[in-house]
Amino acid sequence: MNxxxxxxxxxxxxxxxxxxxxxxxxxxxLKKQGVHVSVILPxxxxxxxxxxxxxxHITSIEVPVGWRxxxxxxEKLVANGITYYFLDNEYYFKxxxxxxxxxxGERFAxxxxxxxxxxxxxxxxxxxxxxxxxxxxxxxxxxxAHYHNHPFYQDxxxxxxxHNLRYQGVYSKTVLAELLDLSELYFNIDGLEFHGNVSYLxxxxxxxxxxxxxxxxxxxxxxxxxxxxxxxxxxxxxxxDLRGIINGIDYEEYNPVTDEFxxxxxxxxxxxxxxxxxxxxxxxxxVNDGIPVISMVTRLVDQKGIDLILHVFHEMINQGIQFILLxxxxxxxxxxxxxLADQYPNQVSVNTYFDExxxxxxxxxxxxxxxxxQFEPCGIGQLLAMRYGTLPIVRETGGLRDxxxxxxxxxxEGNGFSFTNYNAHDMLHTxxxxxxxxxxxxxxxxxxxxxxxKLDFSWASSSVKYLDLYESLIPVKIR
Numbered sequence: 001m002n003x004x005x006x007x008x009x010x011x012x013x014x015x016x017x018x019x020x021x022x023x024x025x026x027x028x029x030l031k032k033q034g035v036h037v038s039v040i041l042p043x044x045x046x047x048x049x050x051x052x053x054x055x056x057h058i059t060s061i062e063v064p065v066g067w068r069x070x071x072x073x074x075e076k077l078v079a080n081g082i083t084y085y086f087l088d089n090e091y092y093f094k095x096x097x098x099x100x101x102x103x104x105g106e107r108f109a110x111x112x113x114x115x116x117x118x119x120x121x122x123x124x125x126x127x128x129x130x131x132x133x134x135x136x137x138x139x140x141x142x143x144x145a146h147y148h149n150h151p152f153y154q155d156x157x158x159x160x161x162x163h164n165l166r167y168q169g170v171y172s173k174t175v176l177a178e179l180l181d182l183s184e185l186y187f188n189i190d191g192l193e194f195h196g197n198v199s200y201l202x203x204x205x206x207x208x209x210x211x212x213x214x215x216x217x218x219x220x221x222x223x224x225x226x227x228x229x230x231x232x233x234x235x236x237x238x239x240x241d242l243r244g245i246i247n248g249i250d251y252e253e254y255n256p257v258t259d260e261f262x263x264x265x266x267x268x269x270x271x272x273x274x275x276x277x278x279x280x281x282x283x284x285x286x287v288n289d290g291i292p293v294i295s296m297v298t299r300l301v302d303q304k305g306i307d308l309i310l311h312v313f314h315e316m317i318n319q320g321i322q323f324i325l326l327x328x329x330x331x332x333x334x335x336x337x338x339x340l341a342d343q344y345p346n347q348v349s350v351n352t353y354f355d356e357x358x359x360x361x362x363x364x365x366x367x368x369x370x371x372x373x374q375f376e377p378c379g380i381g382q383l384l385a386m387r388y389g390t391l392p393i394v395r396e397t398g399g400l401r402d403x404x405x406x407x408x409x410x411x412x413e414g415n416g417f418s419f420t421n422y423n424a425h426d427m428l429h430t431x432x433x434x435x436x437x438x439x440x441x442x443x444x445x446x447x448x449x450x451x452x453x454k455l456d457f458s459w460a461s462s463s464v465k466y467l468d469l470y471e472s473l474i475p476v477k478i479r
Contacts, residue, residue, distance in 0.1 A: 001474055003030065004126035005039040006115050008108070008135035009098060013051055013084070014044050016098055017299070018247070018380045019133060019163050022214070025250035026466070027082050029459030033467050036124060042111055043075060043086035045094045051077060055086060059121050063089075063114045065106065066178045072114045074121055085122060087114045099135075105171035108200065109179040112138035113146075120152060127474045130159045134169030137204030138180065141192065144207055145182055157473040160208035162201070164377050165222050165229045166303070169200030190237075195230070202231060205238060209473055212243045214378035215399035219244030227375055243469060246402055247378040248459035249387065254360075256388050256453075261360035267453070269446045272364065272389045279365030283349040285322050292438045293322045294431070295366035295390070297359045297381055300329025300337070300352075305372030305395060310336060311424040317347055319435050324366065326351045326358055363388040368434055372419075372427045376400045382416070383457045389449045392416040393430055403457065407437075407448060415452045 009015050011024030027037040043052075055075040062069040073088035092107045101107065116139060119125065131139045140158040147153035175198050176182045182192075191206055192198045205211050213219050221227035223236045235242060257267050264274045273289055280287045294316070298304045309316070310333075317323065325337055325348075334352040341350040351358065363369070369385035371394045378399030382392040391407075394400035396418045407414035417434045419426040438445050 001034075001128070001470060002036045002038075002124045002126045003128045003130055003470060004119075004122070005037060005130050005132070006112075006136040006139060007039070007132040008042060008111070010039055010041055010084070013041065013047055014098060018378065021249070021380055022163070022247055023132060025248065025253070025459055026463065028080055028250070029248070029463035030466060031081055033463050035467060035470070038083040038085065038122065038124065038126075040085040040087065040115055040118065040122075042093050042098075042107075043073070043088040044098055046096055046098070047086075058085075061114075061117055061121065063110060063117050064181065065110050065113060066181055070110055072110075072117065074118050076123075083123060085118065087111060087118060089114075105169070105175055105200075106179055108135045108169065109138060109175065112136055112200075113142055113180075115139055116143055116147060116153070119156075125152070126156060128157045128159055128470055130161065131204055131208065132161050133163050134167060134199075134201035134204070136160075137169060137200040137202070139204070140207035140209075141182070141186060141203045142180065145180075145186065157210075158208040159210045159212060159469065159473070160204035162205070162211065162213040162222070162377070165201070165213075165227070165231065166375075168194070168202070168229065168231075170194055170197050171200070173198055189234075199231075202234065205231070205234065210241050210243065210469060211235075211238055212245055212469070214244070215246045215402045216244035217401045218375075218377045218398040221375070221398060243465075245462050245465045245469075246399060247380065247383075248457055248462045249380060249383045251387070251456075251458040254384055254387050256364055259360055259364070261357040262364055266364070269389070269449055272449065275361065275364040276367070277365075279324070279361050280322070282361070283324060283351075284345075285324075285349055286346055290439070291320065291322050292368060292435050293324060293366045294368045294370055294393075294435075295324040295362045296327065296370050297362055298325075298327045298329075298371070300327050300333040302330075303374050303376075304329075305374055305422070305427075306333050308372045308422070308424040308427050309370070312428045313340060315428055316431060317344055319432060320439075321435060322347050322349075324349045324351075324362055326354065326362055328352055328354060360388075363390055366390045367438055368393055368417075368431075370431075371395070371400060372422075373397060373400060374422055379403070386415060386452050386455060386457065389453045391434065391449065391452060393427075393434055394418050395422060395427070396420050409437075409444075412444075412447075414448075415455060 009020040337350040376398040404416040419430040
């Protein structure tokens with residue numbers, strides 16, 4: 001079975017968030033299951049130079065974009081046993097940054113059409129194109145509209161994964177003719193129409209054979225008005241073809257025993273405490289094992305529950321904790337947190353930038369990891385935290401609900417702490433409980449940390465679920 005992943009980012013080549021982590025790790029896990037996986041990506045300017053040097057040019061083609069024909073170079077790179085294809089067009093991709101440009105609608109219309117035009121030139125014809133998020137949402141509708149009579153394409157199936165429903169790629173109706181060469185027949189409530197505009201994400205939902213999202217709970221939530229981003233009714237209509245499969249993390253890449261970003265690799269609680277001391281010292285916080293360290297590695301946007309934290313921040317600090325933040329986002333949030341760090345220089349460290357090495361040291365050296373999200377399709381942070389022995393405090397939503405089992409002091413079961421309502425004082429109460437346990441029950445805390453580090457949140461089980469899904473579309477079994 002040949003599966004082609006189509007996405008706009010993939011670690012280690014280009015990554016702006018969790019999507020890049022998934023596209024970097026899931027193909028490797030599927031390869032272990034016997035699936036032949038390749039990945040197709042835009043050749044962004046920000047790709048590290050050494051990767052560009054290693055690429056081999058395959059061919060150049062022309063890609064229709066509405067009434068225009070645009071150049072597309074196809075380049076290839078093999079890494080970790082996976083073949084990666086990069087689609088090159090300097091007009092669309094030779095600029096710093098991946099998204100947020102005035103012509104993103106055109107850029108990713110080109111990318112989606114170029115994926116389809118490139119297929120005959122790839123080493124293996126795919127049985128399935130697995131598309132990810134709105135940037136590749138058009139692939140399935142363009143395949144139906146422009147290639148349905150072409151024998152090469154007729155037996156290719158499509159899977160579309162929603163990583164975050166909030167980001168939909170919505171553009172003016174004019175893109176139908178100008179960029180997509182699609183007739184008015186596709187502009188309807190069961191097609192691309194979305195409040196008078198065209199939604200690239202909705203195209204993927206409407207025309208793919210199967211739709212997935214990144215946790216079972218999120219698959220249920222997005223069919224409700226609160227989480228559905230005005231697509232809940234449409235998603236409910238496709239509920240029979242909608243699956244929720246939890247994301248994993250790459251256990252080879254994220255391994256506290258071999259992590260090159262840690263000066264003290266560890267697999268025990270004592271080793272973790274050494275990392276905590278180093279973290280405190282490096283951030284100019286008092287080095288003290290008895291002070292619980294609560295951390296966040298996050299984007300500073302409202303989705304992440306930042307308003308809850310700011311509402312009760314002083315009460316949090318008065319519990320005798322240290323708070324470490326790493327991340328960038330809305331300037332108003334960055335500014336408020338920097339001011340709080342000035343108010344509490346011995347308790348708060350705010351780092352409004354991103355640094356992978358510091359992120360790993362925070363995962364390794366913290367006691368608690370805070371994720372009070374409004375919504376969270378899956379969440380990677382809580383999985384990384386647990387991998388490094390840091391217990392998560394989460395709001396019970398999406399993938400956070402699916403992966404964090406609240407600690408039960410009577411049965412000693414659980415792997416973190418959680419609260420249900422999106423409410424600052426409910427969050428504060430949960431923080432008080434976890435901090436109280438850390439300070440008063442050190443032996444129980446140590447046992448909970450060590451048990452959590454033994455849990456498996458790798459891609460092993462989730463990749464099998466994807467394999468089952470692929471096999472439901474393609475009759476040939478590979479097991």
